[in-house]
Amino acid sequence: MPIMSQKVLLSSKEINIILHRLACQLLENHLTFENTVLIGIQPRGKFVAQRLTKILKEEYKVNHIDLGFLDITFFRDDFRRGDKTLEATKTNIDFLVEDKNVVLIDDVLYTGRSINAALTALQSFGRPKDVELLCLIDRRFSRHLPIQPNYRGRQVDAINEEKVKVMWEENDGEDIIYLVNR
């Protein structure tokens, strides 16, 4: 059994502050969210997208936000390249993204391949006006593709052997982000 060590990257309080800041940055650029849609990338980007929507609606009184969830499993470029069959989660986008400003939301930006897949998957729902990327954690110096976030929560330096584990109260019991040494 390998010894795993983990340290706390962000506490619940810090996550909350960062989410509020990200919400404000979104608000600054999109103000009424009339022509803007938020899309959380499944499975883990969903939680970030839901939290941001909640903050925007409850604390900044945005009336209506189109929120969708996008599963990218069938668009990934590592099909048959790993040991395991890629398991899909649910896509739930009940609006067209045609001519909309899309904000893709994920928890951790690492190699950029998921985002690449998400950009391809997004095409199934129309041609957006523009696409931005929001991520809670940006793992610096680890990109395989030229993809950078427009909104970032916290930038971290982590080596390949390390993993960033984001946990949410509604799913895992508490809000906390760990850096795990595998």
Added chain:
Amino acid sequence: MSELSVKHLLGIKYLKESDIQLIFETADHFKEVINRSIKKVPSLRDITIANIFFENSTRTKLSFELAEKRLSADVLNFSASQSSVKKGETLIDTVNNILSMKVDMVVMRHPNPGAGIFLSKHVEASIVNAGDGAHEHPTQALLDSYSIREKLGDVAGKNVVIVGDILHSRVALSNIFALKLQGANVKVCGPKTLLPKYIDSLGVGVETNLRKALEWCDVANMLRIQNERLDISYFPTTREYTQQFGVNKKLLDSLDKEVVIMHPGPINRGVEITSDVADSKQSIILNQVENGVAIRMAVIYLLASKIK
């Protein structure tokens, strides 16, 4: 569990219950995909699939081809009637020639029972059985169960009757295996001449009175009389068969419940099922066809993910 326990889909007989659930869950996602405006995903862009049909087929062939294309696989179509098989080439030679063109998966329909199993022992590619004689037609049984699950919420505990030519039907056999595996109660109904002798060993009930069968069941799967397989006379006339084993509106209306009507196609309207029943709200025949594409996408996706 997130992968199939098998490398080929040769029959339901070789699957576990968890395999069926995995196929259904994967098909749920593909059903959402094929209802988008752009119905295609790029998962299998580096996979080539050969559809080899030694027997006629319309919907199964179209359904497989569509499923493969929706997954972005490259597709080769081969039908025996226009091929060197006519010149005397053996099955293994035919398939090995196709495989040497770097084909990863073979979808095969063949008139001989066990053809897929035989092939899987002699070639490298992943084999999907699209019907082997009177043996099995696994994707049909999967899509039938999937359609029942969609309509009634679950397959377990449901009463399903399969009506018609059980003796010659690969759909019947695969359905019996699939339904039993998922915990449904199964009866077969048809003229005694068209029930196989070994039917009791499959653990299904036998009913020769259609009305009694319908009173018992939640779902009736009406099979086609396969004239091409009836080498001798199994019943006096088609008219008599229809009177005894055909469903019509009057019969269904006289029951005190609504039975779900299924048919694997092609329908002989007016023989095993009347048009007003086939086109009624009770019938989920066209849902079966739609679900067929999602199920086949799921099967191909899951098998392809095991190709290294």
